[in-house]
Amino acid sequence: MHLKLILVLFYVLVVLSAANGILGYGEDQQLFSFRKHSLFPYNNGSSSCSFQRSRKQNGATILEMKHKDQCSGQVKDWNKRHKEQLIADEVRIRSIQARIKNMISGQSEIISQARIPIVSGVRMQTLNYIVTVTLGGKNMTVIVDTGSDLTWVQCQPCRLCYNQPEPIYDPSYSSSYQNVTCDSDSCKSLQSTTGFKGVCTKEKPSPCYYTVSYGDGSYTRGDLGREQMILGDTNVSDFVFGCGRNNKGLFGAASGLMGLGRSGLSLISQTTDIFGGVFSYCLPPTQGDSSGSLILGGDFSAYKNTTPISYTKLLSSPQLSTFYILNNTGASIGGVPIQSPSFGIGGILIDSGTVISRLPPSLYKAVKTEFLKQFTGYPPAPSFSILDTCFNLSAYDEVNIPTIKMQFEDDVELTVDVTGVFYFVKSDASQVCLALASLTYENEIGILGNYQQRNTRVIYDTVQSKLGLAKESCNFM
Ligand SMILES: *[C@@H]1O[C@H](CO)[C@@H](O)[C@H](O)[C@H]1NC(C)=O
Ligand SMILES: *[C@@H]1O[C@H](CO)[C@@H](O)[C@H](O)[C@H]1NC(C)=O
Ligand SMILES: *[C@@H]1O[C@H](CO)[C@@H](O)[C@H](O)[C@H]1NC(C)=O
Ligand SMILES: *[C@@H]1O[C@H](CO)[C@@H](O)[C@H](O)[C@H]1NC(C)=O
Ligand SMILES: *[C@@H]1O[C@H](CO)[C@@H](O)[C@H](O)[C@H]1NC(C)=O
Ligand SMILES: *[C@@H]1O[C@H](CO)[C@@H](O)[C@H](O)[C@H]1NC(C)=O
Numbered sequence: 190m191h192l193k194l195i196l197v198l199f200y201v202l203v204v205l206s207a208a209n210g211i212l213g214y215g216e217d218q219q220l221f222s223f224r225k226h227s228l229f230p231y232n233n234g235s236s237s238c239s240f241q242r243s244r245k246q247n248g249a250t251i252l253e254m255k256h257k258d259q260c261s262g263q264v265k266d267w268n269k270r271h272k273e274q275l276i277a278d279e280v281r282i283r284s285i286q287a288r289i290k291n292m293i294s295g296q297s298e299i300i301s302q303a304r305i306p307i308v309s310g311v312r313m314q315t316l317n318y319i320v321t322v323t324l325g326g327k328n329m330t331v332i333v334d335t336g337s338d339l340t341w342v343q344c345q346p347c348r349l350c351y352n353q354p355e356p357i358y359d360p361s362y363s364s365s366y367q368n369v370t371c372d373s374d375s376c377k378s379l380q381s382t383t384g385f386k387g388v389c390t391k392e393k394p395s396p397c398y399y400t401v402s403y404g405d406g407s408y409t410r411g412d413l414g415r416e417q418m419i420l421g422d423t424n425v426s427d428f429v430f431g432c433g434r435n436n437k438g439l440f441g442a443a444s445g446l447m448g449l450g451r452s453g454l455s456l457i458s459q460t461t462d463i464f465g466g467v468f469s470y471c472l473p474p475t476q477g478d479s480s481g482s483l484i485l486g487g488d489f490s491a492y493k494n495t496t497p498i499s500y501t502k503l504l505s506s507p508q509l510s511t512f513y514i515l516n517n518t519g520a521s522i523g524g525v526p527i528q529s530p531s532f533g534i535g536g537i538l539i540d541s542g543t544v545i546s547r548l549p550p551s552l553y554k555a556v557k558t559e560f561l562k563q564f565t566g567y568p569p570a571p572s573f574s575i576l577d578t579c580f581n582l583s584a585y586d587e588v589n590i591p592t593i594k595m596q597f598e599d600d601v602e603l604t605v606d607v608t609g610v611f612y613f614v615k616s617d618a619s620q621v622c623l624a625l626a627s628l629t630y631e632n633e634i635g636i637l638g639n640y641q642q643r644n645t646r647v648i649y650d651t652v653q654s655k656l657g658l659a660k661e662s663c664n665f666m
Contacts, residue, residue: 217524219607222587223618240328241321243421249488250421252320253665254470254481271614275574278544286633289509318472319443320483323419325363330355331447333483335541338382338455338511339401341409341431342445348435353444360414360432369413371395375429376413378453399431407438420485425460450511457651466652471663474608474643481663494646494659501597503654504536513539513649515656516598522559523591529555537635545626546638553627560623563591573614576622583619603658606644
């Protein structure tokens, strides 16, 4: 009897400590297997990006979303590609910072453009995710961007168009196309939407000429139009978009861009009566043939989240009305809380277009120090572009990575997916870098980039001004 009791107690103890061990382990570290997470997107010509699927589920319209790297043809030199991507990412960040500075000081956008270095030969590689919509009856594959508002496509007759796989949209063949005139509210709202005033001419009625500049030398210019747009099988009539007659920048496989920012002309503002001002996405990693989804509308049944959704409020700043900004209140590495004076101040901008998250210098330093303390024993590797915490992991089949978490106001937590911690510079894993970088100045705004948003359902509720986060393994079907 005595012995039995001791045995039972012993058994309970063993079970308890085992459970504890697993819990503690699962929480603080994530196993990264090099074989399972094949490092580079394969593209043997089987996947095509000319058409992304869509479906409807209850009140939600679901568009398949892919990473451009999965369909931009064979990449010969990944090193070069990665370097260019990070240069482009840095240019995007500098442009966002300059834009914010000007928005706050009330200066016109044009001044900021002069200060932004134009990097020639850099592809528009930061805006990575694409969906397909139908505009005026034609399939159009467009880049998804939460950091800008105007949706546009390349348009005939075109003064300057980059190469695109799909035929260029031609309004003269569309019976549902209409011009937007210069005296319309849409034209007047261009200043707040794009930073550039709509331009009128002496023609009567005058078309409304727009310009959007993305700060890396890429831009689109043209005139506003209205057209019938079909998202999945949801019909949006009189959708205001940019007919781009002069477009520069290699927007890759895309015919244009979908603006999902927070202000007037953005797609989500124009469809509030249909989708209730709610959209969400799940950004898939580039590895393998994964696909994600862009869901328009707030029907919960369309999500495949594996943790409950929790919401944090979007900070409102009248000057930065385009952007989605969160209150970052904390962070932890492998369960160890990070201390930083930057928490709770200024906010962090969540962006689908930026690749690598940028943290205030003091916070980045604290994160890096703690990460290096826990991820020990691995041979270091040289820095790569903006990434300065690199390792040579070519001798390993798998590694345990300290879990990175970020906290936001209202007790919301983002656990960075295991595929969003390291940036693989070299395919043999001889140069693998922590996918986080430092801002230049303490007072610049932090950015939550798309690498750290992978395999997460991110819900933007523009009406209730809140953002939801939950874990999800991205998959269109
Ligand atoms: C392309 O590669 C994938 C994964 O390796 C494989 O499943 C598929 O059959 C290949 N397709 C062709 C056309 O070779
Ligand atoms: C759009 O693409 C789909 C799938 O490839 C195709 O079935 C459909 O006919 C296309 N629509 C038009 C108008 O080209
Ligand atoms: C729209 O405006 C353009 C530019 O002025 C003009 O060439 C075109 O004919 C107009 N289209 C319609 C449908 O009014
Ligand atoms: C979309 O709506 C417009 C205007 O209501 C209508 O003319 C058109 O036939 C509709 N298209 C589809 C595909 O439902
Ligand atoms: C962020 O949240 C913290 C904690 O709730 C609060 O004290 C702080 O004022 C908030 N910051 C902003 C900019 O709203
Ligand atoms: C990386 O580590 C492997 C095995 O430890 C070694 O053979 C290789 O030379 C290292 N590569 C570089 C670029 O340092």
